[in-house]
Amino acid sequence: MPDHRQRVWHSGRVGVDPVERLLALQQYRHNGARVPHKPLLVLLALQKLATTGSSDLAWSEAEDRLAGLIAEFGPTTKTSRPQSAAYPFTRLRADGVWALSVDVPDDLVTPLRETDVHGRLDPAIDAALIQDPRRLEGVVRSLVDAQFPSTIAPDVLLAVGFDPELLAPGLAAVTPEERKRSVAWRDAIVRAWDGACAFCGYDGSLGGAPVGIEAAHVRWFKVGGPDELDNGLALCSLHHKLFDRGALGLSPDARVQVSEHFRASGVGKQVYDLHGRELRPRPGAQLPAPVHVEWHRTQVFRGDPLAA
Structure with a gap:
């Protein structure tokens, strides 16, 4: 099996606090369409980080789980399940929070499978969050809170592998919501x-x-x-x-x-x-x-x- 520690990781921009870049992650929208693919991938990586100490995800590990989450919590589309997962796995690089072990093209499933590609969050994000579990919990809450209504957020956490109690009122989100409910x-x-x-x-x-x-x-x-x-x-x-x-x-x-x-x-x-x-x-x-x-x-x- 290839040693992924020897690979060159290809990621996005640098120079900004890594956790702040993660919190700034926005759901892609086109003409009002929901596309929660990237936030769901980040949540999977954070769950891996919380349980193993590293956010490293092999495509073979992420493909089915991520596709299942997208199918359950995203809008109905005609896109194939592997293709829906390949989109965030490759394109999250542009947000400066994600790296791939091999510099494959965007959106293509075959290169991800054939070259044993792994993805992971910026190592600086891993280091910052693994040292402060409460901050990790706050980031998870903020990401879910920003993307899904309160009726669905606990289901998302449970499906990813986090405790829905993270949404309890006593645990404040890391960043305040810009729009206030009336x-x-x-x-x-x-x-x-x-x-x-x-x-x-x-x-x-x-x-x-x-x-x-x-x-x-x-x-x-x-x-x-x-x-x-x-x-x-x-x-x-x-x-x-x-x-x-x-x-x-x-x-x-x-x-x-x-x-x-x-x-x-x-x-x-x-x-x-x-x-x-x-x-x-x-x-x-x-x-x-x-x-x-x-x-x-x-x-x-x-x-x-x-x-x-």
């Missing part, structure tokens, strides 16, 4: 739907306050979704999660859609009953705008809806 928006959305889930009608309360009812963005706040009344729904905790995971969606005529990929064999079959249900907010309240519904359909909803 508490007034949350209250206005819940009122617009009479404190009830827009999908199932659940309207539980305790002491006069709704319990288990949440304000859900149709277009995610994390990717520029506005705190506007036409970009929100009141949903119970369960249906908020299913909506953000793409099991539930909306049709152009404001009806609930259930993904063909959703499966249930017990009580979960009740979700099927939501398919085709018309949204009915309080009179005078706004339905989600078509532009946000279309974004959710292309960037979050899984596959096609169930047959009518």
